[in-house]
Amino acid sequence: MKATNRIFNFFTFLMAIVPAVALISIFVFVFQESLPLWKFSGLSFFTTYLWNPGFQYQQPIIVHGILAPPGAQFGLDLFLLGTLSTSALAILIAFPISFLITLNVELYLPARIKKFMVSMIELFAGIPSVVYGLWGIIVLEPILFRNVEPWMAQHLSFIPGLKGEIYSGAGLIASGIILSFMIIPIVTSVIVNSFDSVPKEVKEGLFSLGATKWEVGKYLTTRYSRASTVGGTLLGLGRALGETMAVLMVSGAVTNILPTSFYSATNTMSAAIASLLDSALTDSTRMDLAALAALGVVLMAISLTVSLIGRKIAGRGSLRGYEGD
Amino acid sequence: MTSSYTGNRREIQWKKIGSRKLKDTIAKGLSYVVLGMMVVILVSIFIYILDSGASHITLTMLITPGNTATGGILNAIVGTWELVGMGLLFSLPPSVLGALYVVNGRSNGTLSLVARLFTDVLTSVPSIVIGLFAFIVLVQRLDMGYSLIAGGLALAVMMLPYLMRIIEISFRNIPKEQIENAYALGADDIRVASRIYLPQAKVGMLSGILLAVSIAAGETAQLLYSAGWNNNYATGFTHSGVGYLTYVVWNGINYPTTYSHYLAFVSAMILILSVTGLIAISKYIGRRQ
Numbered sequence: 001m002k003a004t005n006r007i008f009n010f011f012t013f014l015m016a017i018v019p020a021v022a023l024i025s026i027f028v029f030v031f032q033e034s035l036p037l038w039k040f041s042g043l044s045f046f047t048t049y050l051w052n053p054g055f056q057y058q059q060p061i062i063v064h065g066i067l068a069p070p071g072a073q074f075g076l077d078l079f080l081l082g083t084l085s086t087s088a089l090a091i092l093i094a095f096p097i098s099f100l101i102t103l104n105v106e107l108y109l110p111a112r113i114k115k116f117m118v119s120m121i122e123l124f125a126g127i128p129s130v131v132y133g134l135w136g137i138i139v140l141e142p143i144l145f146r147n148v149e150p151w152m153a154q155h156l157s158f159i160p161g162l163k164g165e166i167y168s169g170a171g172l173i174a175s176g177i178i179l180s181f182m183i184i185p186i187v188t189s190v191i192v193n194s195f196d197s198v199p200k201e202v203k204e205g206l207f208s209l210g211a212t213k214w215e216v217g218k219y220l221t222t223r224y225s226r227a228s229t230v231g232g233t234l235l236g237l238g239r240a241l242g243e244t245m246a247v248l249m250v251s252g253a254v255t256n257i258l259p260t261s262f263y264s265a266t267n268t269m270s271a272a273i274a275s276l277l278d279s280a281l282t283d284s285t286r287m288d289l290a291a292l293a294a295l296g297v298v299l300m301a302i303s304l305t306v307s308l309i310g311r312k313i314a315g316r317g318s319l320r321g322y323e324g325d
Numbered sequence: 326m327t328s329s330y331t332g333n334r335r336e337i338q339w340k341k342i343g344s345r346k347l348k349d350t351i352a353k354g355l356s357y358v359v360l361g362m363m364v365v366i367l368v369s370i371f372i373y374i375l376d377s378g379a380s381h382i383t384l385t386m387l388i389t390p391g392n393t394a395t396g397g398i399l400n401a402i403v404g405t406w407e408l409v410g411m412g413l414l415f416s417l418p419p420s421v422l423g424a425l426y427v428v429n430g431r432s433n434g435t436l437s438l439v440a441r442l443f444t445d446v447l448t449s450v451p452s453i454v455i456g457l458f459a460f461i462v463l464v465q466r467l468d469m470g471y472s473l474i475a476g477g478l479a480l481a482v483m484m485l486p487y488l489m490r491i492i493e494i495s496f497r498n499i500p501k502e503q504i505e506n507a508y509a510l511g512a513d514d515i516r517v518a519s520r521i522y523l524p525q526a527k528v529g530m531l532s533g534i535l536l537a538v539s540i541a542a543g544e545t546a547q548l549l550y551s552a553g554w555n556n557n558y559a560t561g562f563t564h565s566g567v568g569y570l571t572y573v574v575w576n577g578i579n580y581p582t583t584y585s586h587y588l589a590f591v592s593a594m595i596l597i598l599s600v601t602g603l604i605a606i607s608k609y610i611g612r613r614q
Contacts (some may be wrong), residue, residue, distance in 0.1 A: 002513075004515065005513040005514050005515060007376075008514055008515045008518075009426070009429070009514055011422060012423065012425045012426035012429070013420045013426050013436070015418070015419040015420075015421075015422035015423040015426065015435070016422070016423035016424075016426035016427055016436075016440040017423075017440055017443070018419040018423060018485065019423070019440070019443045019444040019485055019486055019489065020439070020440060020443035020444075020448045022447060022482050022485065023443055023446060023447045023450065024484070025458075025462075026450060026454065026455065026458040029461055029462050030454060030457055030458055030461065032459045067579055093359060096359075097359055097363065100352075100355060100356040100359040100360070101356070101360050101363065103352065103356045104353075104356035104357060104359070105360070108353050108356060108357065109360075117360065117364075119608065120364060120367065121363065121367075123367060123601060123604070124363075124367060126539065126543075126600050126601055126604045127370065127597060127600070127601075128542075128543025128544070128545070128571060128574075128593075128596050128597070128600060129543065129545060129546075129571075130543075130545050130546075130571045130574040130575050130593070130596075131370075131374060131543070131574065131596060132370075133371050133575065133578075133592045134374070134574055134575075134578050134589060134590075134593050135373060135374065135577055138373075138377075138578075139373060146505055149592045166434075169451075181366070184363070192566060205588075210348035212346060212348070213347050213349055213352075213353070214348055214351075214352035214353070215345070215348075215349070217352070237451075238449045239449070241451070242449070242450070242451025242452065242453070242454070243451075244451065244452055244453040244545070244546040245545045245546055245571070245575060249575070249578070249579075270451050270453045270454075273453045273454075273456075273457060274453050274456075274546055274549060277457070277460070277549075277550055289461075292457070293457060293461070296432040296451075296453070296454045296457045298424070299453075299454060300450060300453055300454045302450055302452070303449055304446060304449055304450065307446065307449035308446060308449075311445060
């Protein structure tokens with residue numbers, strides 16, 4: 001009896017570390033696949049934006065001891081810039097919206113429809129990524145191209161980056177908007193949860209001192225539970241960094257052309273992996289695949305770091321920031 | 326003298342309160358506008374997808390397989406549920422057993438914490454990286470080809486952390502006394518798991534499973550290079566690609582014919598209906614618990 005129990009416990013332990021094994025093996029195998037690229041490109045992978053698979057129908061040549069198609073050159077700058085800029089724009093749009101939604105459902109909206117509204121906002125997270133992409137292509141891009149971007153170019157051209165040619169609706173602005181829809185439910189639910197966990201006495205104390213609802217809301221989210229607010233936003237950022245399909249569909253998916261303004265087409269690391277892997281498979285030297293794996297390694301490193309920091313900050317609890325102030 | 330001073334102070338206070346009230350009113354108005362705007366956007370996305378799907382749907386689409394440009398999407402509908410089912414098959418047993426380990430009072434505390442940390446971190450691995458991993462290891466090195474197993478495993482890696490967390494939470498909702506009583510009566514871990522944890526957490530687990538299924542059904546990036554695609558039904562577990570609805574949406578809208586766009590719209594409608602339907606059922610079950 002005892003032996004079977006011990007075996008059972010050991011078995012549950014093995015199952016509990018499956019996620020850890022999965023995470024480590026994802027990193028190890030993707031990194032291993034990317035090794036030839038690091039030998040081939042070295043640090044130039046980080047210093048150029050050009051991405052060229054080379055001439056795949058010519059005799060492969062040996063560079064730094066590695067077999068590669070002649071003319072091959074790989075750099076992640078364009079994709080990194082796209083990933084960072086689309087995610088930053090998404091956070092810039094999503095944070096104020098999530099903040100105001102939290103204030104509204106917590107303080108202004110009648111309590112009985114609060115739950116309904118929160119689940120409604122959470123539905124944004126339930127819409128599949130490709131459906132956002134579809135909506136982005138058919139509905140959002142034409143609106144941006146015909147109405148919004150021309151207006152911006154005309155009236156806001158004093159802001160750097162908002163002056164320039166309008167090519168199509170696809171690009172940074174469309175990607176940022178779609179990404180913000182995908183992360184608003186995450187950011188909102190973290191801030192709403194931290195707001196709910198504030199002790200009643202604190203809220204009532206603030207009101208009894210004569211604070212208005214706006215002051216209570218501002219104080220609680222930016223001071224009392226600042227940690228959760230920041231942590232939730234970082235979690236949203238982590239999600240935005242790794243999002244693939246919607247961005248692939250509305251970013252314009254360019255390679256080798258740096259954006260000149262906010263209206264330019266762009267590309268992200270995740271979208272580049274999805275769209276370039278198909279053609280990379282024709283490279284008999286596997287260098288192209290190694291380059292995409294290297295993109296995957298960098299992407300994974302960035303988004304795991306952001307999410308870990310977010311979790312760490314949010315995990316410190318809602319009391320932080322209160323004691324200090 | 327005194328009275329004019331008081332009057333002055335009152336005036337100042339009144340002004341201060343006025344400007345603070347004004348701020349509050351502005352914040353209130355703005356927050357209603359933003360919330361209303363988001364609701365309008367959400368509803369308009371739903372109406373747009375449902376309307377464009379419903380106006381192009383035909384019976385032929387639903388009962389024939391196709392290649393995202395001609396024919397129907399039955400192979401994609403069947404394939405989506407095959408892949409999700411496969412993902413659940415691979416992810417549910419480790420989730421339940423792993424969650425049992427994490428909640429078990431006798432297991433090593435540090436190890437539980439580390440296991441939970443990795444589970445959390447796994448949720449933030451970008452889906453395309455999971456897809457790339459599945460392609461490199463399963464499709465190429467293990468030579469499965471684009472297949473049901475490779476796609477199912479790729480989905481399982483994504484479903485696993487969600488399932489494990491939700492199941493762990495439903496285990497923790499069980500009254501502690503009940504578990505302690507069972508141990509006090511001499512039950513071992515297997516008996517406590519099978520007689521208390523599993524039956525008591527049944528509803529919470531079901532709600533979690535439905536949620537994980539709804540997330541998996543809408544995924545694309547993991548499947549592109551693990552499940553591949555098939556113009557017909559998958560013929561085996563390995564070396565035979567599988568079709569899925571999200572691929573039809575992506576490929577159909579990029580293919581330059583009206584009919585392929587119709588297929589994309591119809592697939593998007595089916596996806597959005599099944600995903601939100603599953604979320605709604607999951608919430609309904611979870612609330613009743």
